[in-house]
Every structure is written in C-alpha cells, then in structure tokens.
Amino acid sequence: MTITSGKKKERIDRLSELAARDDERGVSLWQEAFRRLRRNPAAIIGAVILVLFVLVAVVGPFFVPYGPTDAIGIREGVVKSGQGLIPGSSGDHWFGYDHQGRDVFSRMIVGARQTLLVGVVSTLIGLAVGALIGGVAGAAAGLGGRWGRAIDTALMRVIDMMLALPSLLLAVSIAALLGASLTTVMIAVGVVSVPVFARLLRGSMISQANSDYVLAATSLGVKKSKIALTHVVPNSLAPVIVQATLTLATAIIEAAALSFLGLGNPDTAVPEWGVMLADAQPYLGIRPALAVYPAVAIIITALGFTLLGEAMREALDPKLRK
Incomplete structure (x- = not known):
C-alpha cells in the first residue's frame, strides 16, 4: 500500500513539473496552431501541394523547354490545321501538342503563374474590401450604441443583397x-468573396x-475607437485569415470558370488553365x-488550399481541437 502511494506521488510530482515547464515557456495561439498543423496529415499534404504549385508558378516559366505560343508542331509538320490530327505525348513533348501545334507542358x-496571380489578387481584393466593411459594421454593432447599430444594419443589408x-x-x-x-476576372471574383469576409469579421468582432x-478597458475610460482598433480587430483576424486560404481555392475555380466562358483574357494565346479547358472542348x-x-x-x-485551410480552421478553433 505504501509503495503504491509512493508511485502515485512521484507521478503527480512529475506531471506538476511538466505543467510548470509548459507554463514557464508559454505559447501563443499561432504557435500552438502551428504545432497542431505539423501533426495533421491533411495540413502536410495541402502544404506540400501549395509549395509545389507556387514553385512551378514562380520559377517554372523560366525553365520551360518551349515558348508557350510557339507553333512547334505546325513548324515540324506533325500538326496540320483542319485535319483533326493531334499527336500525343513523346520524349520531347511530355504532354504532346495542342490543336495549334504548341507544347502543352x-x-x-x-498557365500556373496566371492562375496563381488571379487567385491571390482576387482574394486580396475580397479580403481588403470585406474586412473594411465587416470591421466598420462589427465596431459599430459591438461598440457604437444606437447610431452604430444603424450603420451596422445598413451595411449588412447591402451584404445580404450580394449574398442573395x-x-x-x-x-x-x-x-x-x-x-x-x-x-476583370480578378475584380469579379474578388467582389464575390467580399460578403464572406465581411460577415465573418463582423461576427468575430x-x-x-x-x-x-x-x-x-471600457471601465478604465479607454476610447471605444481605440479598443476596436488595437484590441478587438487583431483578436478577430484569425478566422478571417483561415477563410482567405479557403477562398483562394474557390477563387481559382471561379476564375477558371470565367475564362472558360470567354470572360477572361481575350488573347487566347496567353496560357491560362481555364482558357486551355475551353480550347480543348x-x-x-x-x-x-x-x-x-x-x-x-x-x-x-484547389484541393491543396482546401486541405490547408480546413486544417488551419481546426487548429485555431478551440471547439474543433483534438
């Protein structure tokens, strides 16, 4: 009995020491989230996909074997316009030729660079405008009194019309x-994502x-505007940043859809994945x-952005932590 009690006491003391060490070190919300992301297989897969995509988009165009607009197949005589014969992949042309004799690879x-550019810029447009509207509405609703509630109501009705x-x-x-x-594609896709960011930041604030x-802070006499800008807004940005990662996936798909419908770059010689889909029909x-x-x-x-975004949301949301 005494031996068992001694072992229990040693175990409790050991746990207390570990807890004390953790308290001394201390970790921020983002540090703890990063720890959880490193242990999440979905986050690792998403991060690997995104790193490869960014490397291909940024560095790849400098090392392509052929110019994206060069009609190599027609010049070599292997692709002839109007004959409906398009050779497949080969050792020199990994993905083969397109209908105009250009190297598909x-x-x-x-085209990855164009896709990344459209996705990032459109997401930044939606984030900037949506955060501005959501920040004003959230500050007005949470700290602004009667007039603040009126401003919040007016802004949210505009957002509701966009969501309709x-x-x-x-x-x-x-x-x-x-x-x-x-x-145009960047602006259109960015405007579509404005209501999502506005609603999310407003609710968080x-x-x-x-x-x-x-x-x-209010009881100490700190101005409400200062509380909103220096405390409320910074503490409300975590879900917005996570949503930006998820919105990037949607932005890439919607940008490709607009280009597929002929609303993107009018110069079809410039490679872009949505345009290439339309040309292949x-x-x-x-x-x-x-x-x-x-x-x-x-x-x-899109899967890479979605996996990483969902993993970040799980890591930052206390209700979803495992």
Missing part, C-alpha cells in the same frame, strides 16, 4: 459589364466585443487529354 507551366445572388452569376454579371480581361478585456473526341491536364491541375491546386 510549357503552356501548363506558364449566386456567386458565379454575380461574377459573370460583373465580368460582362466590365468587359473581358484578366483584370461582435463576439470579441462581449469579452472581459473589452469591459475592463472541340477536340475531346480526338485528344481528351487536352482537357484532362488543366482540369486535374485546377482540382489538385
């Missing part, structure tokens, strides 16, 4: 009004506004691989 690599329209329909409408161009540290019966390559690239890239 080189166009895929260069299907996202792709809204993006197509904006792109059609502005005219076909790469900039309202939740933070009811916290004890806000009550303490008439040749599905001859060379379906022309559509498979860009489609698989879009799916894998």
Whole structure:
C-alpha cells in the first residue's frame, strides 16, 4: 500500500513539473496552431501541394523547354490545321501538342503563374474590401450604441443583397459589364468573396466585443475607437485569415470558370488553365487529354488550399481541437 502511494506521488510530482515547464515557456495561439498543423496529415499534404504549385508558378516559366505560343508542331509538320490530327505525348513533348501545334507542358507551366496571380489578387481584393466593411459594421454593432447599430444594419443589408445572388452569376454579371480581361476576372471574383469576409469579421468582432478585456478597458475610460482598433480587430483576424486560404481555392475555380466562358483574357494565346479547358472542348473526341491536364491541375491546386485551410480552421478553433 505504501509503495503504491509512493508511485502515485512521484507521478503527480512529475506531471506538476511538466505543467510548470509548459507554463514557464508559454505559447501563443499561432504557435500552438502551428504545432497542431505539423501533426495533421491533411495540413502536410495541402502544404506540400501549395509549395509545389507556387514553385512551378514562380520559377517554372523560366525553365520551360518551349515558348508557350510557339507553333512547334505546325513548324515540324506533325500538326496540320483542319485535319483533326493531334499527336500525343513523346520524349520531347511530355504532354504532346495542342490543336495549334504548341507544347502543352510549357503552356501548363506558364498557365500556373496566371492562375496563381488571379487567385491571390482576387482574394486580396475580397479580403481588403470585406474586412473594411465587416470591421466598420462589427465596431459599430459591438461598440457604437444606437447610431452604430444603424450603420451596422445598413451595411449588412447591402451584404445580404450580394449574398442573395449566386456567386458565379454575380461574377459573370460583373465580368460582362466590365468587359473581358484578366483584370476583370480578378475584380469579379474578388467582389464575390467580399460578403464572406465581411460577415465573418463582423461576427468575430461582435463576439470579441462581449469579452472581459473589452469591459475592463471600457471601465478604465479607454476610447471605444481605440479598443476596436488595437484590441478587438487583431483578436478577430484569425478566422478571417483561415477563410482567405479557403477562398483562394474557390477563387481559382471561379476564375477558371470565367475564362472558360470567354470572360477572361481575350488573347487566347496567353496560357491560362481555364482558357486551355475551353480550347480543348472541340477536340475531346480526338485528344481528351487536352482537357484532362488543366482540369486535374485546377482540382489538385484547389484541393491543396482546401486541405490547408480546413486544417488551419481546426487548429485555431478551440471547439474543433483534438
């Protein structure tokens, strides 16, 4: 009996020492989230996909074997316009030629840069505008009194009207009004993501506004505007950053959809995965691989962003931590 009690006491003392060490070291929310991400297989797979995608998009175009607009197949005589004969892959042309005799592998690599550019810029547009609207609405609703609630109501009704329209329909409408161009695609996809960021930041700020540290700061006489800018907003950004990662996946798919519909870059010679999908449609019966390559690239890239975003959301949300 005495031996058993001694072992229990030693175990309790050991656990107490470990807890004391953890308290002394201390970790921030982001450090703890990073620890959880390193142990999450989905996060590792998503991160690997994204690193490879970014490397291909940034560095790849400098090392492509052929120019993305060079009609090599026509010059070599292996592709003839109007004859419906498109050779497949070979040792020199890994993905073969397209209908204009251009090297598909080189166009895929260069097209990755366009896809990354559109996805990142459109997400930043949606994040900036949505965070501005959501931040003003959240500060007004949580700290602004009667007039603040009126401002919040007005802003949220505008967001509700944007949410009432299907996202792709809204993006197509904006792109059609502005005219076909790469900039148009970025703006259209960015506007579509504005309501998501606005709603998310507003809800997070309202939740933070009811916290004890806000009550303490208010009782000490700190101005509400200072509380909102220096405390509430920084503590509300974690879910918004996670949503930005998830929105990147949606932005890539929607940008490809707009380009597929002919609302992207009017110069079809410039490689972009959505444009390559559209160009491949008439040749599905001859060379379906022309559509498979860009489609698989879009799916894998979107999957990488989704896996990493979901893992980040799980790591940062206390309710979902394992």
